[in-house]
Amino acid sequence: MKKQHHIALGLITFLVYVFLIGPLLIIMAASFGEQNALVFPGQGFTLKWYAQVFQMSSFLRAALLSIEIAFAATAIALLLGVPAAYALNRYRFPGKNAVKTLFLSPVLIPCIVLGFIMLRYVVNQWNLSVIPSLLIGHTLLSVPYVMRVVTSSLANFDFAMEEAAGSLGAPKGYAFFHIVLPNIKSGIASACVMAVINSFNNVSLSTFLTAPGVSMLPIEIMGYVEYHFDPTIAALATVMMLVTLGVMLLIEKTLGLQTVV
Amino acid sequence: MKKRALRGGVWLALILPGVLFITVFMLIPLFSILFSTFSADGSFSLDNYGKLIQSVYFQQVFGRSVRLSLLSTVLCAVLGFPCAYYISRYSKRKGLMMALAVFPMFTSPVIRSFSWMVILGRKGIVNQFLVNVGLFSRPQSLLYNEFSMTVGFVQLFLPQMILSLLGIMDSIPEDLTEAAGSLGAPRFVAFLRIVFPLSVSGLVTGAVLVFTGCMTAYTTPQLLGATDTQVLSTMVYQYAMSLRDWVQASAVAMVMIVVTMLISSVFNRLSKKINPMAT
Incomplete structure (x- = not known):
């Protein structure tokens, strides 16, 4: 069907998108201003705020920690979630629904509550230090993504293929790694992307888990903007948004954005 | 397949690590805080919730959370x-x-809230505009109040609403509206009688996401609100981190869990029921 025009709807959509994207563009523009205060529209053009961001060791340290935790937590979530998702699709056993619900349940608990129980029990009661606690908390955040996406990829997988490999003499593990895994790898990839992004951007859980010199990037930024109002953060935000854009382009080229969201 | 299942053991080994992990690090702590809220001096009591519900401060915070979440959802x-x-x-x-x-959805909520601090601040473009137009005689603070929090919430969760509506609208065959048109229905009537009723389930799904998102969001109220505009999530944080009052923090946390779970289970069920495209 030929697409028609609808001017009023088009205008509303345009304005809504200005509301969604505009603030982010303003941040990007403000990061190049020469004034010490963050204003838009700014004057002049400078890259000095970018130079400053890369000299602030606290941000760099926090960014590194955020990246490490995001990837490590996602890896652990895969190790816990993929075998479970496989078992749920492959075997018959009692209490399947309960198990699936359990693996999806962390998403039902508000992150702020997860953060609170991490602090209350894992840190204060069980005396784990902050970094392992962050890793545990972020693993909890990632497990539901892995479970949801991998079970739905396995639902489309024909287990007869695995049976065939087995009857041709392939050992169980071999069949899993060479037949099952390659067939669900795009599902696993999109689960990883979502889990890593979600972990990297998380505030509510990480805000409870800080120690001197140890905090996640979003928490470090929040602490900074409560007291400072200069374009350094705008520069940092621009760098982060460019990375996000890069990741989105990569997803679009490989998995297709539609499969991820 | 049946034989394998009977041999058993394999599935248990596959699910056990995850089950243990979630049980130890989430379920046990959750039940522990649940029990801690129902006891005072070692015996069962509803005192903690009684104290909470009777506190005017909590009533205000709870009311504000619900009000802002509803407003943002609408x-x-x-x-x-x-x-x-x-x-x-x-x-x-x-x-x-x-x-x-999707781009704003993938962007850190800290950055998105921060962008409103730049825009709505005294030197921000909204103030410049309103002063230039003559609506304000001098810049007003538009930040750190319920207005800025609502703006932040809407910008934070609007993409989720758009995407869940798109999901359902794309599944409505265009033939339906075309058929209505060729039978003489004006476009607006076709929209009202066909597209809108078929989209309601997507609207409900999106609304649940936005409402529960707003009820539990922490970054936006923390950055765009103030101490006199606390919501449930900032209250949990304050009780836990500043006051070190574990029991009251736990009670507020439980209220959050119950409200969000109740809302999402009731409305998601409703959304499934009213979706005529399902099955």
Whole structure:
């Protein structure tokens, strides 16, 4: 069907998108201003705020920690979630629904509550230090993504293929790694992307888990903007948004954005 | 397959690590805080909840959370619906429009709240504009109040509303509206009688996401609100981190869990029931 025009709807959509994207563009523009205060529209053009961001060791340290935790937590979530998702699709056993619900349940608990129980029990009661606690908390955040996406990829997988490999003499593990895994790898990839992004951007859980010199990037930024109002953060935000854009382009080229969201 | 299942053991080994992990690090702590809220001096009591419910401060905070979440949900629905409809039916660049909705979703909520601090601040463009137009005689603080929090919430969760509406609208066959048109129904009537009723389930799904999101969001109220505009999540944080009052923090946390779970289970069930496209 030929697409028609609808001017009023088009205008509303345009304005809504200005509301969604505009603030982010303003941040990007403000990061190049020469004034010490963050204003838009700014004057002049400078890259000095970018130079400053890369000299602030606290941000760099926090960014590194955020990246490490995001990837490590996602890896652990895969190790816990993929075998479970496989078992749920492959075997018959009692209490399947309960198990699936359990693996999806962390998403039902508000992150702020997860953060609170991490602090209350894992840190204060069980005396784990902050970094392992962050890793545990972020693993909890990632497990539901892995479970949801991998079970739905396995639902489309024909287990007869695995049976065939087995009857041709392939050992169980071999069949899993060479037949099952390659067939669900795009599902696993999109689960990883979502889990890593979600972990990297998380505030509510990480805000409870800080120690001197140890905090996640979003928490470090929040602490900074409560007291400072200069374009350094705008520069940092621009760098982060460019990375996000890069990741989105990569997803679009490989998995297709539609499969991820 | 049946034989394998009977041999057993394998499935248990596969699910056990995850089950243990979630049980130890989430379920046990959750039940522990649940029990801690129901005891005072070692015996069962409802005192903690009684104290909470009777506290005027908590009533205000709870009321504010519900009010702002409802308002933001309505605004997201009102803004998101025409957008999703336009993208689904008229837009020539659907992929791009979706990507532009996903981009803010993937951007840190800290950055998105911070952008409103820049825009709504005393030196921000909104103030400049309002002073230039003559509406304000001098810049007013538009930040750290319920207004800025609502703006932040709507911008934070609108993409989710648009995407869940798009999901359902794209599944409505265009033939339906075309058939209505060829039978003489004006476009608006076709929209009202066909597209809208078929989209309601997507609207409900989106509304649940926005409402529970707002009820539990922490970054936006922390950055765009103030101490006199606390919501449930900032209250949990304050009780836990500043006051070190574990029991009251736990009680507020439980209230959050119960409210969000109740709302999402009731409305998601409703959404499934009213979706005529399902099954």
